[in-house]
Amino acid sequence: MAYKIGDECISCGSCAGTCPVEAISEGESHYEISEDTCVECGACAAGCPVGAIVAP
Numbered sequence: 001m002a003y004k005i006g007d008e009c010i011s012c013g014s015c016a017g018t019c020p021v022e023a024i025s026e027g028e029s030h031y032e033i034s035e036d037t038c039v040e041c042g043a044c045a046a047g048c049p050v051g052a053i054v055a056p
């Protein structure tokens, strides 16, 4: 399991820099989290301005 980014994402990019394992990258329609890389630390969710990142 991993944190997920929803359609609310406005592609601001701030979450990518907060991930300690670089699991976040820009996807086709919004930013995405690599399920295999995410260690579920929650750091990204706390900083998203629109609350687009949800826990597993």
Ligand code: SF4
Pocket: 002, 003, 018, 019, 020, 021, 022, 023, 024, 033, 037, 038, 039, 040, 041, 042, 043, 044, 045
């Ligand atoms: Fe990265 Fe942690 Fe967010 Fe997973 S929960 S994408 S490891 S910052």
Ligand code: SF4
Pocket: 005, 008, 009, 010, 011, 012, 013, 014, 015, 016, 030, 031, 047, 048, 049, 050, 051, 052, 053
């Ligand atoms: Fe999208 Fe939130 Fe990440 Fe910004 S911080 S790119 S709005 S998920």
